[in-house]
Amino acid sequence: MKEMEAERTPGRAAAALIDHTGGIEARGVHAWFDQVHALRGIDLRITERKVTAIIGPSGCGKSTFLRCLNRMHELVPGARVNGEVLLEGRDIYAPGIDPVLIRRQVGMVFQKPNPFPTMSIYDNVAAGLKLAGERGRHRLDQVVEQSLRAAVLWDEVKDRLGKAGTSLSGGQQQRLCIARALAVSPEILLMDEPASALDPASTLRIEELARELAEDVTIVIVTHNMQQAARVSEQTGFFLNGELVEFGPTQRMFTNPQDKRTEDYITGRFG
Amino acid sequence: MAGLATLSALVVLAPLFFVLLFLMRTGLGAINLEFFTALPGPAGEPGGGMANAIVGTMILGALAGALGIPIGVLGGVFLAEFPNTRLSHATRFTADVMAGIPSIVMGLFAYILVVLPLRHFSTLAGGIALGVMLLPTVVRTTEEIVRLVPQSVREASLALGIPQWRTQLSVIIPTAAAGIVTGIMVGLARIAGETAPLLFTAFGNRFWNWDLLKPIAALPLQIFAYAISPFEDWHRQAWAGALVLVALVLVVNVAARYAAGRQVRLR
Numbered sequence: 001m002k003e004m005e006a007e008r009t010p011g012r013a014a015a016a017l018i019d020h021t022g023g024i025e026a027r028g029v030h031a032w033f034d035q036v037h038a039l040r041g042i043d044l045r046i047t048e049r050k051v052t053a054i055i056g057p058s059g060c061g062k063s064t065f066l067r068c069l070n071r072m073h074e075l076v077p078g079a080r081v082n083g084e085v086l087l088e089g090r091d092i093y094a095p096g097i098d099p100v101l102i103r104r105q106v107g108m109v110f111q112k113p114n115p116f117p118t119m120s121i122y123d124n125v126a127a128g129l130k131l132a133g134e135r136g137r138h139r140l141d142q143v144v145e146q147s148l149r150a151a152v153l154w155d156e157v158k159d160r161l162g163k164a165g166t167s168l169s170g171g172q173q174q175r176l177c178i179a180r181a182l183a184v185s186p187e188i189l190l191m192d193e194p195a196s197a198l199d200p201a202s203t204l205r206i207e208e209l210a211r212e213l214a215e216d217v218t219i220v221i222v223t224h225n226m227q228q229a230a231r232v233s234e235q236t237g238f239f240l241n242g243e244l245v246e247f248g249p250t251q252r253m254f255t256n257p258q259d260k261r262t263e264d265y266i267t268g269r270f271g
Numbered sequence: 272m273a274g275l276a277t278l279s280a281l282v283v284l285a286p287l288f289f290v291l292l293f294l295m296r297t298g299l300g301a302i303n304l305e306f307f308t309a310l311p312g313p314a315g316e317p318g319g320g321m322a323n324a325i326v327g328t329m330i331l332g333a334l335a336g337a338l339g340i341p342i343g344v345l346g347g348v349f350l351a352e353f354p355n356t357r358l359s360h361a362t363r364f365t366a367d368v369m370a371g372i373p374s375i376v377m378g379l380f381a382y383i384l385v386v387l388p389l390r391h392f393s394t395l396a397g398g399i400a401l402g403v404m405l406l407p408t409v410v411r412t413t414e415e416i417v418r419l420v421p422q423s424v425r426e427a428s429l430a431l432g433i434p435q436w437r438t439q440l441s442v443i444i445p446t447a448a449a450g451i452v453t454g455i456m457v458g459l460a461r462i463a464g465e466t467a468p469l470l471f472t473a474f475g476n477r478f479w480n481w482d483l484l485k486p487i488a489a490l491p492l493q494i495f496a497y498a499i500s501p502f503e504d505w506h507r508q509a510w511a512g513a514l515v516l517v518a519l520v521l522v523v524n525v526a527a528r529y530a531a532g533r534q535v536r537l538r
Contacts, residue, residue, distance in 0.1 A: 070430065072426070072429065072430060075426075075429065077355075100432050100433070100434045101432065102432075103429065103430055103431065103432040104431070104432025105432075107430065107431070108430040110423065110426065110427065110430075112423060114421075114423040114424060114426070114427040115427075116424060116427065116428070116442060116446070117424065117446055118445045118446050118448070127428075127431065127433075127442075128431040128432065128433065131428075131431075131433045131437050131441055131442075132432070132433070177427070180427075180431065181430070181431065184431055184432060
C-alpha cells in the first residue's frame with residue numbers, strides 16, 4: 001500500500017502516452033444477435049475526459065452497447081449493427097472504414113483479465129505496438145514503462161518484466177491489461193465490468209485508476225454494481241431491455257432520477 | 272467393480288510389456304556399435320549394421336514432416352477459425368477418411384504420383400507417402416488444440432486493433448504451440464514405423480543414399496527384408512532393428528508428453 005501511495009504519477013504517465021482524447025457519440029444505434037433485437041435505437045453522447053458509467057440489470061444490452069463502440073459486436077457470427085457512432089465527428093460504421101483501426105482508437109478492457117498466456121509482462125504491454133510493426137527497442141521500452149506507470153503497476157513489476165504475464169495476481173493482471181490497452185494510445189478506453197472478477201481491494205484500485213485515467217483518456221465503464229457507478233463516474237446511463245432509459249450526471253441519477261424505471265432499479269425494486 | 276477395472280487395465284498393458292520384454296531379450300544381444308554405424312553386409316555373412324536404415328527413417332520422417340506439418344497446421348488453424356463453412360466440413364470429412372485409408376493404399380498413391388513418372392523408386396516417393404499419412408493427424412490435433420484457445424485471448428488481441436490474420440499467427444498459434452507440437456510428434460512416431468507405404472516407394476537400399484530421386488533404406492523395410500531372409504544373423508539384426516524402432520517411438524512419445532505438459536493450460 002505504501003509503495004502505491006508513493007507512486008502518484010500515473011496521470012503524468014498517461015498524459016505522455018495518450019495523444020489526444022475526445023468524446024464518442026451514438027446515434028440511433030441498433031444491434032442484433034441473429035433475430036434478437038438487443039439494442040433499440042440508442043442515442044448517447046459520451047463526454048470527453050469524463051468517466052461515464054453504463055448500468056442496468058443483466059441482459060439489458062450494456063455490454064452489447066459497449067462493443068458497438070469499438071466494432072467488436074460484429075465479430076460475433078450473426079451479429080449486426082445499425083446506426084452511427086461518431087468518433088471525432090466521423091461515423092465509425094461508414095463504408096470503407098477499417099474496423100481494425102477503430103479498435104486501435106477505442107480500446108477495451110474485459111471482465112476477466114486476459115493477458116496473453118505465452119507472453120511476458122513486457123511483451124504483453126508491447127503486444128499492441130509490436131504486432132502493428134513497431135520495432136524500435138527504445139521506443140518500446142519507453143511505451144512499456146509509461147503504460148505500466150499509467151496503470152499503477154510499474155513499481156510492482158519493473159524488476160520482473162520478463163516473467164510471464166499470468167504469474168501476476170488477478171488485480172495485477174487486470175492492471176496489466178489496462179497498461180496493454182493504453183500502450184496503443186487509444187482515444188477512448190472502454191471497460192466492461194473490469195473489477196467484477198476481482199477482490200474488493202483490487203476493485204477499489206481499479207476504480208481509482210479509472211478516475212485518474214479519465215483526465216487523459218475518456219473512460220466508459222459498464223458495471224452491474226450501482227455503488228461502483230456512483231463512486232467512479234461523472235455521468236451515468238441506465239439501460240433496460242435494450243433501451244437507454246435515462247442519461248445524466250451521476251449525482252442526479254442517484255438522488256433524483258427522472259424516470260420511474262430508473263428509480264425502481266436504483267432502489268433495488270428489481271435487477 | 273474397481274477390481275474388474277484394474278484387471279482390465281492390466282490386460283491392456285500386458286501386450287505392450289510382452290512385446291517390449293521379448294524384443295529386449297532377442298534384440299539386445301545384437302545391439303552394438305557396429306549395428307549403428309555399419310552398412311548391411313553381404314548376404315549370408317555375419318556382421319554389418321543398419322546405419323543407413325536408421326538415417327533413412329529420419330530422412331523420410333523429415334520429408335514427411337516438410338509436407339505434412341505446414342499444410343497440416345495451417346489446415347487445422349483454418350478448421351478451428353472457420354468451423355462452419357462448407358469447405359471446412361468437407362476438409363474435416365476428408366481428413367477423417369484419409370486417416371482410415373490402409374497404408375498400403377497410400378503407398379500406391381505415391382507410387383502412381385511419383386514412382387511411375389520418374390520411373391524410379393525414390394526417397395521422394397516414400398516421403399510423400401508418409402507425409403500424406405501424417406497430414407490428417409496433424410490437421411485434426413491442431414484443430415482441436417486451437418479450438419481450446421479461449422475466446423478471451425482472441426478478443427484481447429482483436430480489441431487491441433490487431434488484425435485477424437496477425438492474431439492467428441502471433442497470438443493463437445503460439446498459445447497452442449506446445450499442443451500442436453505434441454500432435455506432430457505423435458504423428459511422426461506413428462509414421463516412423465510404417466512399412467507398407469514404403470514397399471514400393473522408398474523400396475529400400477543396401478547402401479548410403481543422399482539422392483532424393485533414388486531408393487533409400489528405412490528401418491521397417493530393413494527389418495522386413497532381414498526377417499524373411501534365411502540367415503540367422505540377419506534374424507537377430509532384425510530383432511535389434513525392431514527394438515531400435517520401438518525405442519525411437521517410445522522416446523518420441525515421452526518427449527511429446529513432456530511438450531504437452533508445457534502446453535499453456537487452456538481451460
